[in-house]
Amino acid sequence: MQKTDPITLEIIQNSLQATADEMFAVMKKTAMSSIIYEVLDMGTGITDAKGQLASSGAGIPAFIGVLDKAVKVLVKKFDKPGDIEPGDVFLTNDPYYGGVTHLNDIIVAMPVFAGGRIIAWTANIAHNSDVGGMAPGSLTGEATEIFQEGLRLPAIKVISRGDTIRSVMDIIKVNSRMPDVLEGDVWAAIASVRIGARRLVDIANKYGVETFEHAMSSFMDFGEQVSLTELAKLPKGTFELSEEQDDGRIFNVKITIFDTEFTVDLRDNPDQSTGPVNTSRDGVMVAAQMIFKSLTDPYSPANEGSFRPIRLLTREGSVFQAREPAPIGFYYEIELRVYDIMWRCLAQHMPERLASGNFASVCGTFIGGIHPDTGRQYTIIEPQLGGWGASERGDGNSAIFSGFHGETYNCPAEINEARNGLMVDRMELNMEPGGEGKFTGGRGIVMDYRIRGDNGFLTAGYTRSKFPAWALDGGREGSPNYVRVIRKDGSSERFSFVSGLTTHTDDVIRVVTGNGGGIGDPKERDRAAVEEDIKNGLITRERAREIYGVA
Known part of the structure; x- marks a missing residue:
């Protein structure tokens, strides 16, 4: 041939x-x-x-x-x-x-x-x-x-x-x-x-x-031609967004869409941090590639040509192009912030392609110590499930990993309990208010890890803790991501970022991930859908009456 x-x-x-x-x-x-x-x-x-x-x-x-x-x-x-x-x-x-x-x-x-x-x-x-x-x-x-x-x-x-x-x-x-x-x-x-x-x-x-x-x-x-064909269908112009982050920094993005080029300008952003909340330019490019692929051709395989129309502008020494030897351990939360501000920047102009905000954090949870049965060091590294935003077509998905993490799986409780020094007491949907709308945001989760030994540790780094998932077109914001440590004596502490916190036997580490943002006026929600939510325990009748006007 x-x-x-x-x-x-x-x-x-x-x-x-x-x-x-x-x-x-x-x-x-x-x-x-x-x-x-x-x-x-x-x-x-x-x-x-x-x-x-x-x-x-x-x-x-x-x-x-x-x-x-x-x-x-x-x-x-x-x-x-x-x-x-x-x-x-x-x-x-x-x-x-x-x-x-x-x-x-x-x-x-x-x-x-x-x-x-x-x-x-x-x-x-x-x-x-x-x-x-x-x-x-x-x-x-x-x-x-x-x-x-x-x-x-x-x-x-x-x-x-x-x-x-x-x-x-x-x-x-x-x-x-x-x-x-x-x-x-x-x-x-x-x-x-x-x-x-x-x-x-x-x-x-x-x-x-x-x-x-x-x-x-x-x-x-061929990948390039497919991207260019779909790029030509997108709204043209320059779109900008500034957003305050949980730590007080302001992140800025400017996206300009031409017929043959998709330019992402991230130069106007804070200097690199002294802590490990930085990322590399290549990492930011990955975030730009993910949003570009979502907008142009989300269902076919990607290759080098698929991303040729992207032009990325960053500034060396900034949080989005850290200079050696800056720490970079929690890079994934910064890349998710880039991914999310690009998404939010464009969603109001392309609601048919992009849903409202999701919990937008890996919610990486690191639990470790000495296994009480084997005497060996164990370390759990667990990304968490959360709620995705509503779209023009329906409610958001519940208990799904972030877009950064894709189609992965949570670790089964049986594996965690067999391999590591803890018990998983529960994992259920997050029933906190948030994400109401004509279509509602998906639910996050509540997960309890109960520690079995003394002198262990907890390290976690969650974003979207102060500022929950954003909504569209009159919907309500989602709910925050956080982790709560409940001590054996009943006292508790709430964190979004914590490093090396000492844990002891029967302490409970409670992970709470956010609900996605809603879309549309809650009063426009279909009454049958509200009744189904009440039936499934997703909302009380009293709150449904308050939010949706259900009699």
């Missing part, structure tokens, strides 16, 4: 997606941390030889968008003959050296050779439970420089021509409080890129290297 045969090109493209899915399955089946094998806090993908995203892969949207940026750093760094050879595997976790996110997230990448040259890269990323640093779990709001957040892997080689570089693996293990778990998760990631590389070699051999490479490039061009 000719390399331009569209059927062959489509088969190759689908094979790339199938390969990324298989890589994802390998990690899920072989990882040691529940954050990976249960929550699926990971992503897999395939790039071309230059590091351009060829297949959007599988996993967390914000993770998949990281992989091509990491591979591009590797390609640039290892640019001499012999630097990259068959069987090599590379690692990076440092946001200043291709890691994009934070030190807990290790990216593993492998070059794929066929026809005597590199034809692609397979890559993955996953959150690791502990990579050292000043605090268990490697995340703390008290960090003032990245050196305190864990071991830095600045785009290095861990396997050379198929042989493990033992000293590198030893350094990784000795810096972790959970060395066997970390080693197991890294090897799961290595197994994943290896199986992916094997599959791509088979595909290239079957159809020919030139046809394989042409398939990738042609689908990037």
Whole structure:
């Protein structure tokens, strides 16, 4: 067949997606941390030889968008003959050296050779439970420089021509409080890129290297054309938004939409923080890519071409383009803030495409200590479910992860209780007021973790705690995200950000995530829908009478 045969090109493209899915399955089946094998806090993908995203892969949207940026750093760094050879595997976790996110997230990448040259890269990323640093779990709001957040892997080689570089693996293990778990998760990631590389070699051999490479490039061009076609349908002009954050900072965004370009200007924003609430420019680009994809072509796979119309403007030394060695541990909350202000900026102009505000926080909850049964260190890293905003078509979804986190899963109570030193007493929908409207915002959750041992710790970082999810067209705001620590004696404290808080036996850590924002005047809500809400216990009749005017 000719390399331009569209059927062959489509088969190759689908094979790339199938390969990324298989890589994802390998990690899920072989990882040691529940954050990976249960929550699926990971992503897999395939790039071309230059590091351009060829297949959007599988996993967390914000993770998949990281992989091509990491591979591009590797390609640039290892640019001499012999630097990259068959069987090599590379690692990076440092946001200043291709890691994009934070030190807990290790990216593993492998070059794929066929026809005597590199034809692609397979890559993955996953959150690791502990990579050292000043605090268990490697995340703390008290960090003032990245050196305190864990071991830095600045785009290095861990396997050379198929042989493990033992000293590198030893350094990784000795810096972790959970060395066997970390080693197991890294090897799961290595197994994943290896199986992916094997599959791509088979595909290239079957159809020919030139046809394989042409398939990738042609689908990037196709992705660009699809984006440009949909971009032309969006309202044109410049749209701006300023929004106060929970910590008092003002974040600003200016989006200009042309027929062929989508410009996001974030230069007018605060300087980088002395604490770990910063992000990298690449991380902000991921946020811009997610909102752009949502607006243009949300249902098809993404590749490098899909995002060519994006032009991102940031300022070095700002919170959205931190300068080394700024700490960056809670980067995900800052990227979510960027994602959310872009969403809010455009939602009032495109309500048919964008819903009202959601709980918009990972609500990352880190609980750890010494397991009372095994005597070993344990650390839970748990993103939380929350409420999504209402749209013009209906009520928002309840108990769904944030857009940053995508289609992942909460860790089952049985796994948490078996692996970690706590009990899960309850998880139920959040019945706090908030999110009422013609269509209502989805419900967040209330989840209780009861601690089984003394001298444990809690670290958490929630945003949208002071300012709940925003509403549209006369709807009501949602409710806040927060965590409450209820001591055995009945006293309690409420937090949005807390680091290393000491916990004891029978303390309860109560996670409360927000309801999404409503849309439309609550008085216009369908009476049958109100009665159904009352029947399902989502609202009392007294409150329904107050909000919706139900008799």
